[in-house]
Amino acid sequence: MEERWILVTGGAGYIGSHTVLQLLEGDFRVVVVDNLDNSSEVSLKRVQELAGEKGDNLIFHKLIIEDICRDLQVGDPEWKIMLLRYFNPVGAHPSGRIGEDPRGIPNNLMPFVQQVAVGRRQALTVFGTDYSTVDGTGVRDYIHVVDLADGHIAALKKLFNAKNIGCEVYNLGTGKGTSVLQMVQAFEKASGKKIPLIMAGRRPGDAEIVYASTEKAEKELSWKAKYGINEMCRDQWNWASKNPYGYGSDS
Structure with a gap:
């Protein structure tokens, strides 16, 4: 199966972490970007525990999303925005x-x-x-937050x-x-x-x-x-x- 990478901004928050868990369980690979101003990395550690072996498909970066967008080429076919x-x-x-x-x-x-x-x-x-x-x-x-996460997926x-x-x-x-x-x-x-x-x-x-x-x-x-x-x-x-x-x- 082709690897499907998803970038989740604010993924350490309440809604974000639930969505990340659903993504991992759906066999997506997830990169989370969060500055942790209003969230905690603990939530992602719990997500990895709940996801079991699939938790290895989660990568976390403590960054501000603007730092990433600055490096992206507009119109790059490898990126889709939703x-x-x-x-x-x-x-x-x-x-x-x-x-x-x-x-x-x-x-x-x-x-x-x-x-x-x-x-x-x-x-x-x-x-x-x-x-x-x-x-x-x-x-x-x-x-419900899980319904919301499933809707995103x-x-x-x-x-x-x-x-x-x-x-x-x-x-x-x-x-x-x-x-x-x-x-x-x-x-x-x-x-x-x-x-x-x-x-x-x-x-x-x-x-x-x-x-x-x-x-x-x-x-x-x-x-x-x-x-x-x-x-x-x-x-x-x-x-x-x-x-x-x-x-x-x-x-």
């Missing part, structure tokens, strides 16, 4: 079911809930309680197998909406902890409901999210409870 965006927006201007041309502002609720559960924050602020939704709070599309496979693919945009999401309070309740169930809430007014520009249209990814990438919010919260809490201050810290 950008993927996934839906997990908290503050987004469009409302409803979003197609492949989103103009939102991606943000992630989960880290804030997690930080309250492990004691790093006193409470979670919920912005907007009077929306026309199931419980008055905003509805968003949340995706599905796009990579298409990039390797297709000729002259050009630039394509794919939404990675569940295609279903979950309210802020529903997500909080799911995390409380997974963690066994009560999440203190501060109920606040709407923020300017926040949309009532935002969730991804995923038909294009399902059809063209043969990819579909497999996990729901219960699995997301379970797995996030499993990691957060063991690493309350991040990788490599016992304090």
Whole structure:
């Protein structure tokens, strides 16, 4: 089999390290570039352990991506560039079911809930309680980190197998909406902890409901999210409870 090398920038972070593990298990060879400003090399050591013999196919460089781009020739046929965006927006201007041309502002609720559960924050602020939704709070599309990683790999496979693919945009999401309070309740169930809430007014520009249209990814990438919010919260809490201050810290 032809060797398939993948350059992963920011690969030592939470999402990046999960993606690197999935790549290794998919028989890719991976070069990770990360300056470790907001991540830890410990995550990659754990990835290598989990990958077993395939962990030998991981190379890590502590670098800034600009250092590498400076040495690359524009238009070099040996390099292919892929950008993927996934839906997990908290503050987004469009409302409803979003197609492949989103103009939102991606943000992630989960880290804030997690930080309250492990004691790093006193409470979670919920912005907007009077929306026309199931419980008055905003509805968003949340995706499991493994589903996100698998979506990246599905796009990579298409990039390797297709000729002259050009630039394509794919939404990675569940295609279903979950309210802020529903997500909080799911995390409380997974963690066994009560999440203190501060109920606040709407923020300017926040949309009532935002969730991804995923038909294009399902059809063209043969990819579909497999996990729901219960699995997301379970797995996030499993990691957060063991690493309350991040990788490599016992304090």
